[in-house]
Amino acid sequence: MKLAAGGVALVGVGCGDGGGGGRWGESGLPLVAATTTMVADLARSLGVGMVEVAALMGPEVDPHLFKPGQRDVQLLRGAEVVMYGGLHLEGRMAEMLERMERHGGRVFAVSAGLREGSVIEADGAHDPHIWGDASMWADAAAYAVERLAGYFPARAEEVRGRGEGVVASLRAVHERLKARAEEVPEGRRVLVTSHDAFRYFGRAYGFEVLSVQGIATVSEAALADMARISGVIRSRGIKAVFVESSVSPATIKRISEETGAVLGGELCSDALGAPGEMVDAGGRLVDKGTVGGMLEYNMDTIVRALR
Ligand SMILES: [Zn+2]
Incomplete structure (x- = not known):
């Protein structure tokens, strides 16, 4: 109020x-x-x-x-x-x-x-x-x-x-970004993250997105959802899952432990890095504090973990 x-x-x-x-x-x-x-x-x-x-x-x-x-x-x-x-x-x-x-x-x-x-x-x-x-x-x-x-x-x-x-x-x-996504075999382009921030990314660059936001309390539905995501990871041979810089990593860590998929790295979802924070993204030096640089950094993290 x-x-x-x-x-x-x-x-x-x-x-x-x-x-x-x-x-x-x-x-x-x-x-x-x-x-x-x-x-x-x-x-x-x-x-x-x-x-x-x-x-x-x-x-x-x-x-x-x-x-x-x-x-x-x-x-x-x-x-x-x-x-x-x-x-x-x-x-x-x-x-x-x-x-x-x-x-x-x-x-x-x-x-x-x-x-x-x-x-x-x-x-x-x-x-x-x-x-x-x-x-x-x-x-x-x-x-x-x-x-x-x-x-x-x-x-x-x-x-x-x-x-x-x-x-x-x-x-x-x-x-x-479109070109880099191609480095991951089509069947393995599955992005498992903490919260629903990657639908546009997934649509644009061909990734199926599974997020576990909301699974904070252990309700039956939440367990079923986590089990469903774990099932997809196993059946599709998804190698990695991802935590986000602005969201608690707890549920993703649990899925990782349960399925054996490794933690593929930390993605920026709803906030950029600090302006001028230069990072390597597949041989290109990019500024993680800009939208373009952050996207290239995220894509590099994803591609390296899933391909
Ligand atoms: Zn968000």
Whole structure:
């Protein structure tokens, strides 16, 4: 209920300033507030040298559970523009963000720019983990370019020029990911993880995804589900299962012990690594703090464990 009150207090953020601004970051540049590390990465890559980006959530923070504190509320209030993921990714902030947007705030969800029919419906809701498919994240980026160009008309050409490079780079990542997935024999392309974050990744790159989220309590259904997943691992000869950086590894470890499938490594699902964290991904050095780099790192981890 405290959240709702916070939401009411935030109505009007970004309203009525005539676009003149006065909302500046420490660098003297206009401040853009981004919710997750993925959205912050997009904002930084599009607005480098033009805006200052402040992220509400850091690496290893679960966006589904994140609750904004006083500092975050101040950040949202002080920002010239607010960018978020949407599709209820920011579960405990979603209502507040949507309300700010409805009331004319300079606030937008990057997922609003996705192609019709591309969003996955699961368990009666939209799946918000769209960055798992680099081509969809490229669509989200193209949309963000137009929104930012609209908010900063004097810099519109600059944003569009930079945006072209960002979109092209994500499309190139998409092609590389498709090629790397081929290294795993088709029958073994099964991704067993902790929570439901890889449906888009699986659809885009040809992996069947089995997740064990929700199996925290030992109910009959949970045991049946775990038994089903273990059965698939045995019958298909799946060599490895994966833990996630922002989710408890307990159930995955149990499945690993039960089936003999090894722990294939830690995947980034709902948060990136630290910006500038360079890692090897199949002979390419990639920045785990960017969406493209994180996807290549994840794919490399998966391919090495399953092939
Ligand atoms: Zn998630």
